[in-house]
Amino acid sequence: MKAGIQVATSPYGPEDQLGALNQITSAMQAAAMERTDAARIYDLSIDYFVGMPSFQAAGDPSYQIYMSHTPEGTVVDNLNGVGSEVNQRVCYSGDVIFMYTHTGTHIDALNHFGVDGKIYNGFSASEHLGSRSWTKGGAEVIPPIVARGVLLDIARLKGVDCLPDSYAITVDDCVDELARTGLTLNAGDVALVRTGRMRYWPDGSRTLGNPPGLSLDAGRWLTAQGIAVIGADQECVEVGPSQHEDNWLPGHCHFLAEAGVPMLELVNLEELSQDEVNEFCLIAAPIRLRGATGSPIRPLAIPFR
Amino acid sequence: MKAGIQVATSPYGPEDQLGALNQITSAMQAAAMERTDAARIYDLSIDYFVGMPSFQAAGDPSYQIYMSHTPEGTVVDNLNGVGSEVNQRVCYSGDVIFMYTHTGTHIDALNHFGVDGKIYNGFSASEHLGSRSWTKGGAEVIPPIVARGVLLDIARLKGVDCLPDSYAITVDDCVDELARTGLTLNAGDVALVRTGRMRYWPDGSRTLGNPPGLSLDAGRWLTAQGIAVIGADQECVEVGPSQHEDNWLPGHCHFLAEAGVPMLELVNLEELSQDEVNEFCLIAAPIRLRGATGSPIRPLAIPFR
Amino acid sequence: MKAGIQVATSPYGPEDQLGALNQITSAMQAAAMERTDAARIYDLSIDYFVGMPSFQAAGDPSYQIYMSHTPEGTVVDNLNGVGSEVNQRVCYSGDVIFMYTHTGTHIDALNHFGVDGKIYNGFSASEHLGSRSWTKGGAEVIPPIVARGVLLDIARLKGVDCLPDSYAITVDDCVDELARTGLTLNAGDVALVRTGRMRYWPDGSRTLGNPPGLSLDAGRWLTAQGIAVIGADQECVEVGPSQHEDNWLPGHCHFLAEAGVPMLELVNLEELSQDEVNEFCLIAAPIRLRGATGSPIRPLAIPFR
Amino acid sequence: MKAGIQVATSPYGPEDQLGALNQITSAMQAAAMERTDAARIYDLSIDYFVGMPSFQAAGDPSYQIYMSHTPEGTVVDNLNGVGSEVNQRVCYSGDVIFMYTHTGTHIDALNHFGVDGKIYNGFSASEHLGSRSWTKGGAEVIPPIVARGVLLDIARLKGVDCLPDSYAITVDDCVDELARTGLTLNAGDVALVRTGRMRYWPDGSRTLGNPPGLSLDAGRWLTAQGIAVIGADQECVEVGPSQHEDNWLPGHCHFLAEAGVPMLELVNLEELSQDEVNEFCLIAAPIRLRGATGSPIRPLAIPFR
DSSP states (O other), rough: OOOOOOOOOTTOOOOOGGGGGGGGHHHHHHHHHHHHHHTTTOOOOOOOOTOOOOOOOSSSSOOOEEEEHHHHHHHHOOSSSSEEEEEEEEEOOOOEEEETTTTEEEEEEGGEEETBOOOOOGGGGHHHHSSBBBBBSSSGGGEEEEEEEEEEEEHTTTOOSSOOTOOEOOHHHHHHHHHHTOOOOOOTOOEEEOOSSSTTTTTTTHHSSOOOOOOOOHHHHHTTTOOOOOEEEESSSBOOSSSTOOSHHHHHHHIIIISSSEESSSOHHHHHHTTOOEEEEEEOOOOOOTSEEEEEEEEEEEEEO | OOOOOOOOOOTTTTTTTOOOGGOOOHHHHHHHTTTTTTOEEEEOOOOBBBBEEEOOOTTTOOOOEEEEOOOOHHHHHHSSSOOOOHHHHHEEEEEEEEETTTTEEEEEEEGGEEETTGGGGOBHHHHHHHHHBSSSSOOGGGOOOEEEEEEEEEEHHHSSSSSOEEEOOHHHHHHHHHHHTOOOTTTTTTTEEEEEEGTTTOOOHHHHOOOOOOOOOHHHHHTTTTTSEEESSSSBBOOSSSTTTTTTSSIIIIIIIIOOOOOOESOOOOHHTTOOOOOEEEEOOOOOBBTTTTTEEOOOEEOOO | OOOOOOOOTTOOOOOOGGHHHHHOOHHHHHHHHHOOOTTEEEEEOBBBTTTTOOOTTOOOOEEEEEEEHHHHHHHHHHTTSSSSHHHHHEEEOOEEEEETTTTTSEEOOOGGGTTBBBBGGGGGGHHHHHHHBBBSSOGGOOEEEEEEEEEEHHHHHTSSOOTTOEEEHHHHHHHHHHHHOOOOOOOTOEEEEOOGGGGGGGHHHSSSSSSOEHHHHHHHHHHHOOOOEESSSSSSSSSSOOSOOTTHHHIIIIIIIIIIOOOSSSOOOOHHHHHHEEEEEEEEEEBBBBTOOOOOOOOOOBBOO | OOOOOOOOOOOTTTTTOOOGGGGGGGHHHHHHHHHHHHHEEOOOOBBTTTTOOOOOOOOOOOEEEEEEHHHHHHHHOOSSSSSSHHHEEEEEEEEEEEEEESSSEEEGGGGGGGTTTTTTGGGGGGHHHHHBBOHHHHHHHGOOOOEEEEEEEHHHHTTTTOOOOTOOOOOOHHHHHHHHTTOOOTTOOEEEEEEGGGTTOOOHHHHHSSSSEOHHHHHHHHTTTTTSSSEEESSSOSSOSSSSSSSSSSSHIHHHHHHHOOEEEEEOOHHHHHHTTTEEEEEEEOOOOOTOOOEEEEOOOEEEO
């Protein structure tokens, strides 16, 4: 079956790059924050380290960090020019990172996927893709996200540690889970879907490849509820491999290009699940990499009182 | 005059890597959050782009971003293996970044500077420095910071757009500024010092080199008030060049190694200053780069009601 | 005046990617080698180091090297998994490099410059440019170059240490220099032009920017003699800035796209000049970076008996 | 059995960094070159491409190349500042590479391996290891290598396409192969050992891991003959895994630290083998990466008349 996804024109005007994030009003973010009890803050991120699992099948690099200054090396090389006496006293360390922007806990910006050479709101590669990055739809335009968050703990609904490989979460699963928790999804919410895969992190053999995740139908049902952001505890939010022959990542194309909904990936939902915190204030702000298709992010969940 | 800085032993035990951050209690973070009006959120970050100013004098690289997947290139190279028909339909973009961890708005972790081969709490390079990074005191151990923030708007105090090059902010300047705003500094607070330099960003000729910033005395006075985090709107918080012949960055050595206080650098304080928001809830969580001496961060300030 | 450069169709067929290099026959390379006295080999390369001058004005990175394994760090991190006892005994070091392919002594491949979206022999970006690199005209197709080399020592001809900034070498200069040395240029030769700039290497203030170099007329005269490769002791072979309003690097477009002649840049010709070795066997083989627009190379010159 | 390797003091003096390469005299290189028939040049390198097999088990990166300038992207981003009219006319492409220095056909410099914190000739990490690289024993000091080369085609000797995994080549194998070809090894020669593995390149499943290669005894026998350089058609010259419990790469420690013999790895010997060219002039010059433990190299073999 074909996914048949089309790029959407934003209802917020021809220059809009925010898409569904426009739904989060100042009043809504204030309301979400007011209800919090910040005595306990859930950190939904995983850390970055040499050897961490990441998607490399299409040639992207593994996460890398290197020292650019070491305490003893600085005595030898004097790269800072202050001389050996001072360098023997001062213990100076610096480092660089090199990484695919879709490594670790991160957000997919709207320009990550599109259809027929265009991204959300019709920005085209021919007009807006520079040598180094897009000039539209990048991570730097994503404002700080402060919103009501809802956990859809599908693994718990199904009574399993982790959903099976390639399990396609259905609309009914989403409806059943909301019934179970007694919550509703509202426009402007952040929906976080738990498959259980993060339980096995950082074992790449169990956390990469053939992920359980949202079916395209379930994704479309969620965006129809007006969510502003989607997220999951696996690498691509959607089920893999694709169930649609015309598109290898139809969920990405739907969320990003058709619904204007950015995606949070590799979100650690284990503690929220253990504590059965299904509703919370979500605070998340990606690093503002200009034009980037993705960016590291460290989402926080603060329970409501 | 010598700075005479010594590495501190943490009062929180031999395994402690958090230093002054230990002062922020759950009650304090809850209290800071409760007072907020989140209708207006101040984003204190600047964005990352090719050509942005950064410290390269000691051989560190400029900020770099590259595409690893382009829509048209993917049709040619088929790196994802799904074939030209699907690749002509799906508009796929991906990118990588390469950067010094002390570029843009970032936090300095406690292992960035130390004295005599040791960092805060006595962790030594010989035991804890791997080939790629430190195993202690890195960015990944810094918890989400939610605390009361206080702006010390020294440029406004002095009635200037920007403090002069190499102006050393004194203890009296800090005292006078607190008197002007009627605020006090409490244990566990985040102190953000404004020099005005960010007004000229991204003009590197006016924002890099010879920064106005804290004198060592002022730094010591601030940590004596019990602050948990220090920050500023310039590249190194402290005044440059060093006023102490035994140390080229005595402020770093003091804050990080002697006081266990992480440092926020290149924080954009212009909007807070314009709106005269001197007290706020500061929310900031660095990307968790394991072992890293610094990390990109996007601090948010939410005014109190 | 307009440069008016057109992309050439190769006389060697629609799949040809070698251009003028086709002129070097087996007999010619054997003949060049037979005349050599290899007791003295001239190394025409410069070395790569952190802080070396390079072209960064368009956002390209400076040369970078980092350790991925250090002897002491390996004891701490055990990335190779063999344990501390063996790692304390074995002193293991490894490193990575990150660089613009047009840094240091390097060759420009034919795909580096073209006209109207096409490179030499009509290969187009739309058909042959992948996400990561070109699929035609890259450095990996350049065979080992073994040919007669001729030094055009224009600085010596003019009696100067170094030609003035932006001096445009004329056809007459080339003719005069050949008359001075009594040499002729033949089809298949490598012509190396000396401006004298390498005398000041690695002082970036005197070796980068506004280079003396070949005028477009001189370039066209040289390719008309049938040279297979052009080279110079400065960053771009041609004079800078451009003397033609329709093209910012007309020499590149001419040599690469119109004549199919690869270009050697930042070649160190100082020793050849000092020893007045104007004719030699040139041996040069770029690192075979698939699809790359340039590649590091270490050309050798071996005098004739 | 322990390998029991010791770092050697160079017979060429306390500042010597060349080790066994000192054995190649001007007369020897001239003699090697004089005997050549350069009508046919064997290129012993493999090319670099995204997805190529490489050693990543200890955290090193895969080979990466990225465009820093694309023809269409340059029209959008104008990073060179010349404006859209010129950029639409000129087709500009540039790229960067990022790689472990021990990827593809490369040379191991003497500082790659040592014993007890020291490399060949006693240079120590504490005195000579900067933050970025060693200051002694790096690739940049390796002169152009022009020498007699001898192919030890052990796979052909054994009558197999490729030696079995982890086959340890013996001294007898080397002696038998020389007897078979009627050649002797002389001081200053380059010995290239063929296992047959390159026949399967670039299939990483058959060319990486558990390589057939030289036993430590065979390595010691070869260096006792006075060879200046060792090479092989696999990733580490020596057999893997190690047969000595005190050393995970005893062959590296022997060749580099005990004998001062640089190592050529992943050398493509298939064509030499097919044509039964067992004696030749070897020309090889690594890219001069200052301080680097390894460097890409493109060795050429030119048969003798």
